[in-house]
Amino acid sequence: MLHSKTSWHSPAADPELVKDLARSLSISPLLASLLVNRGLNTSHEALLFMDGGEEEQHDxxxxxxxxxxxxxxxxxxxxxxxxxxxxxxxxxxxxxxxxxxxxxxxxxxxxxxxxxxxxxxxxxxxxxxxxxxxxxxxxxxxxxxxxxxxxxxxxxxxxxxxxxxxxxxxxxxxxxxxxxxxxxxxxxxxxxxxxxxxxxxxxxxxxxxxxxxxxxxxxxxxxxxxxxxxxxxxxxxxxxxxxxxxxxxxxxxxxxxxxxxxxxxxxxxxxxxxxxxxxxxxxxxxxxxxxxxxxxxxxxxxxxxxxxxxxxxxxxxLNKERQLVVERIATEATAKLEKVLEVGELPDIIVLADQGWNVGVVGIVASKLLERYYRPVIILDIHPETGMCKGSARSIPGLDIYAALSSCADLLDHFGGHPAAAGMSLHRDSIGAFATALNEYAASVLTPEHFVAVTVADAEVSLSELSLQAALDLERLAPFGMANPLPKFIVRGVTVKETRTMGQGGKHLKLVLQQGDSTIESVAFGKGALSALLPGGTKVDVLAELSVNEWNGSRKPQLMLQDLAVQDAQLFDLRGAVDAVEQAGQIRELLLPYSGNGPYRAAAVFQSGRMSPQSELKGMSLWVYDKEMGISALNNEQTVAEHEPVSLLCLLDIPETPEQLDALLTVFPDADNIALLHSIRDGRERLQIPTRDHFKALYKMLASIAAVAIAENEVLLRLSRQSSMSVRMLNMMLDVFEELDFIERSQGKILFITQPAAKSLTASRHFIRLGQVAEMEQYFMEGSRLEVQEWMLSRRLGAS
Known part of the structure; x- marks a missing residue:
């Protein structure tokens, strides 16, 4: 499940006005609806906007x-x-x-x-x-x-x-x-x-x-x-x-x-x-x-x-250098903020300062942090010798940042700006009081609703409406910019048909989306990392701009993705990750902007034999599989209440028993997303679904080598050489034979019983358990993503 980064709203144009405008200008209903939504209701207004005229130029x-x-x-x-x-x-x-x-x-x-x-x-x-x-x-x-x-x-x-x-x-x-x-x-x-x-x-x-x-x-x-x-x-x-x-x-x-x-x-x-x-x-x-x-x-x-x-x-x-400088400062500023969040809550207005933060780019950095945390942000550069700070502010629609600065003007040497952006200077000794005063002002102005980012789209449409002709029609609204943005469209319930990355290092994301008989290519710049979270078959809602892609003389419509959402819980198939711990941390960061407005909770589960990855998994609750309880918190303070579902559950290792799996699904009954990050066992080390033929073959082999008591290690070694079954599998099958009195185990040796009483394999608890564990392992090791997802859903329903 991926929550959209912003809340999407699409105003409905008056259908009669749209119909009249489309007919009078001989334009498509889609173009007419866009004109009406932009306040251009008459033919004269619409034509002047689209084609211009002398009356737009003034003396x-x-x-x-x-x-x-x-x-x-x-x-x-x-x-x-x-x-x-x-x-x-x-x-x-x-x-x-x-x-x-x-x-x-x-x-x-x-x-x-x-x-x-x-x-x-x-x-x-x-x-x-x-x-x-x-x-x-x-x-x-x-x-x-x-x-x-x-x-x-x-x-x-x-x-x-x-x-x-x-x-x-x-x-x-x-x-x-x-x-x-x-x-x-x-x-x-x-x-x-x-x-x-x-x-x-x-x-x-x-x-x-x-x-x-x-x-x-x-x-x-x-x-x-x-x-x-x-x-x-x-x-x-x-x-x-x-x-x-x-x-x-x-x-x-x-x-x-x-x-x-x-x-x-x-x-x-x-x-x-x-x-x-x-x-x-x-x-x-x-x-x-x-x-x-x-x-x-x-x-x-x-x-x-x-x-x-x-x-x-x-x-x-210089621009490339500027991008690197912005990235460095943004990383440093984010790290500072994350340290604050380890001991406290996200402030209403974020104020961060440090030396070496180029004053020429702090406004861009503030914009980046605003986009990530959706809070007003002030970034200040501190002069190392004088202690004077110069900075820039970027704000959200609910807070007039110029008014906020005016409320604490006595702490500032200078400031200026407007409701959305501002600049200021002050001494470093005043930063603490400055941040406190700003947040006191914000507390009197902002409500929880202000912290929900909203994107106003132009229309909610089907994929079939976003044709090449529609893209060409939109050019009549150009040039695009402030107060006349590129139209944004909401398309719901489209299926990801193909996912791939493009650009150097797979930086950008390319999707082929399908709805009914319509397909369209979609591009999201800088979102290549999302490719692992959007496999083929995923149902998504998208917010996108429509454009024309021209290549080698061919023209076709293309969507430029601005935001997306997945309504259903997802299973991310990252089995065999080279470094499961590192990958878990990366997925957590990747999902953070798509975690919705509630608290973002992530958890990682692993076998107790794995070295504790606490330092690498900051911000995640850590759990281990437990023989007694099935699963237990690594730290007693890390608990998950039923009304607080996790956004991301990372399985660094798979459970070893059905009880551990059921405990896992009981503790985390409503995880928005589950990431499979466990290693893939070598084929010869895996369990197989037990059949009567397996036990018949084993019975014959045991009769030939264990007529007299023989060391169990030697038995297992010889059996593994004579069959395709793993030592794990053979060991668990010997448990079944012991339970059914087909063999005796004593002092590390095995003795074959030549004339045992007839008993059914299904009477053995170990036989039933072997089948359950083998089935579980087969799904985790070999099942397709959809097969594992459906199987875990059925187990979750059973566990609940």
Missing amino acids: PFLLKGMSEAVPRIRKALEEEEHILIYGDYDADGVSSTALMIYLLRYLGASFDIYIPHRSNEGYGLHNHALDWAVQQGVSLVITVDTGISAYHQIAYANGLGIDVIVTDHHEPPELLPEAYALINPKLPGCPYPFKGLAGVGVAYKLAQALLGEETPAEWSEIAAIGTVADLMPLLGENRQIVRIGLSSMRNSRFPGIRALLGVSGVTMNTVNSVNIAFGMAPRINASGRLDHAGRAVALLTTEHAEEAELLAGELDL
């Missing part, structure tokens, strides 16, 4: 401050003033800076650029940078993607005789800076109809204001990158910007974009918003996270293909 002079900014820039050009572009180090800031470079190049301006270093300087406008600007002869600063909160810094610039034009898109504070011009669609009183522009979107509107219809269409490529990368809503004007940008990018003349697409493994003529989000943006961001964002700006603005290839390769290497 740049509707932006408050634009009428003041444009004449000031023209004056700077006429008087040959030196201009400074002041940007930011994330992908939106890099894109904004690059676009302004293209604009000022086009206008023939004299200019410099300045982007602060993420780790050494931090976000925003800095006075020391303004001092440097004065030295360079700068008289006009144009900020991009920053500046709306720089009240004191802009006052400082004014004192230096520098005019500042702010272009930004972040939430304006109550106290606005006294800049020459403020351009931000979110400013109070700004009449601009679309408030969701990225920083690069505002810069793009400034370019349009200065150049009008002469604005090069290809600049929309730069604007598209920043808009998608900064997770801006792909609605309204942003859709038009990204749509035009993607169309241009498919034949891009920018060497940097062509090279960046190449190292991202993206085919130029099919590039889409998802490629930007997961291919291009991480490599641009890697520059600012681990190095300096200037390298990414240089890539986007170079005019030379060779330089572009070199810079793109450097960014690709």
Whole structure:
């Protein structure tokens, strides 16, 4: 049984609206239902969303401050003033800076650029940078993607005789800076109809204001990158910007974009918003996270293909390094948290800190831990000399992390952000009080329901509805991103027809799913380890996105798995594991995200002769087979109550007797999953289901070698040479003969009774027991997974 990682909900679209829209636009009911669920109920709204139109583009002079900014820039050009572009180090800031470079190049301006270093300087406008600007002869600063909160810094610039034009898109504070011009669609009183522009979107509107219809269409490529990368809503004007940008990018003349697409493994003529989000943006961001964002700006603005290839390769290497750094910190942070959980419960807000945690990636680490534990997470890097900490927070929908930080602002040197993410700085001596205060706040806000992750799907469908044509229809909803996500579909009760892994080291999972006469290939990136838990024949529910797979000129539909669930208890066939203990620990970790919302309990059972694997099986209750009780806890404190079923039961060894098996099934009557990890005995060491022919053959052999008393060891040795039966089998058969008075055992010797009384084999308890043990062993050693599963179910019913 695998519980889905999140709770799935699928809103039902109004059937009449769906029917009317499908008929009026001649589109499929599935596409119509998706449009209706996204609030596009009329033909006009739906067509505008799918095809775009002039009404989505707005006059740049509707932006408050634009009428003041444009004449000031023209004056700077006429008087040959030196201009400074002041940007930011994330992908939106890099894109904004690059676009302004293209604009000022086009206008023939004299200019410099300045982007602060993420780790050494931090976000925003800095006075020391303004001092440097004065030295360079700068008289006009144009900020991009920053500046709306720089009240004191802009006052400082004014004192230096520098005019500042702010272009930004972040939430304006109550106290606005006294800049020459403020351009931000979110400013109070700004009449601009679309408030969701990225920083690069505002810069793009400034370019349009200065150049009008002469604005090069290809600049929309730069604007598209920043808009998608900064997770801006792909609605309204942003859709038009990204749509035009993607169309241009498919034949891009920018060497940097062509090279960046190449190292991202993206085919130029099919590039889409998802490629930007997961291919291009991480490599641009890697520059600012681990190095300096200037390298990414240089890539986007170079005019030379060779330089572009070199810079793109450097960014690709930085991104790989970033991935390794994130993985290391995530592993270290998880280990710290697990130590806390050994003595306590999971806190409402997770706060973790350490030295050597690169401040440029702590936000990504926080996101990873949030995904695993579904709690708000704060990850802090501690400066080894000053003790100052810088960190990032990521939160769940139920908790406004900015409000939480505001509640303990007295403990912080600085903080900022929004409900879902934030940044902060404080001294290490305040971390304990900080964590306590945050959790006290969370306790007053959060309820148990908040800790259940929810995924809103677009529709619950059958596999037959997810056709190639359906996948092609979905492209009409592109570009996809924030506020317009790729549609997610729930499909229940599909059968795994084939399971395999793909990619280096089997990192990714590929399933062939079947429902009725319909089959479809499905891919889950990074989930290759799940292949052992999803053998052919498994019934699953899936949450997936539909796409088109193109290979060698062939096109077919493909599902990209986002989540899955198995409703029935499962038996994992991992018999013959090289290291059963290590494998048990790995399965426990693998199942953890699929264990549901209740307590995650795992248990391991093994023979008492096995060396205690306590250190390797942390987090699992340990049990041993017992001759008297059948099974007993290795530690008396480790008990399992009937109302607390285990999520995973690992059999490191098989039971040796039916009593041990029945005790096992009695103690663990409702295990969600059972993993068979025992070794496979050599064929000659196994028991066989006893038959009369076996005993007839043994009777004849004994008559020939034990007419006089002979050492039992010698008897067993000679019998094993003359038959195909194991010594174990022969020994247990001798127990039957002894019970029936066919032989005598005395002082380690055996004597054959020449004229015993006639007795039936079935009268022997040892004969019945041999059959039971042999049957049990045969199932565990030779039975198929389904045979063992059905047999154990029947035993479990009998045991209960």
